[in-house]
Amino acid sequence: MSVVSIPIVNKNYPMGCEDGQESRLIELGKMVDARARQILDKIGPLPESSLLATLCIVLADEVRSKSVPTVTDADLKEILARIREIKHKIAQ
Numbered sequence: 001m002s003v004v005s006i007p008i009v010n011k012n013y014p015m016g017c018e019d020g021q022e023s024r025l026i027e028l029g030k031m032v033d034a035r036a037r038q039i040l041d042k043i044g045p046l047p048e049s050s051l052l053a054t055l056c057i058v059l060a061d062e063v064r065s066k067s068v069p070t071v072t073d074a075d076l077k078e079i080l081a082r083i084r085e086i087k088h089k090i091a092q
Contacts, residue, residue: 001016001017001018001019002016002017002018002019002021002022003015003016003017004016004017004022004025004026004029006025006026006029006032006033007029007033008029008032008033008036009033009036009037009040009051011048013029015029032055032059035055035058035059036051036055039051039054039055039058
């Protein structure tokens with residue numbers, strides 16, 4: 001296990017991660033830092049705990065707002081037809 005120091009709004013947070021995942025964690029930390037700075041730019045200085053709570057709510061809202069692709073009956077029929085084609089080819 002590795003430990004990476006993640007800077008968020010000028011404070012470093014040590015975080016553990018699996019070996020080999022350090023660069024991914026650093027990139028995610030940069031995204032969080034950027035979003036935290038955007039929040040502070042909009043609403044001004046906040047105590048660390050208030051910033052953390054606000055940041056969590058904003059990120060949760062963004063995740064929840066992402067549209068989930070829908071699968072239609074036509075999509076399912078097309079998939080089923082393709083499965084049947086493959087099954088038929090395998091059976092020959």
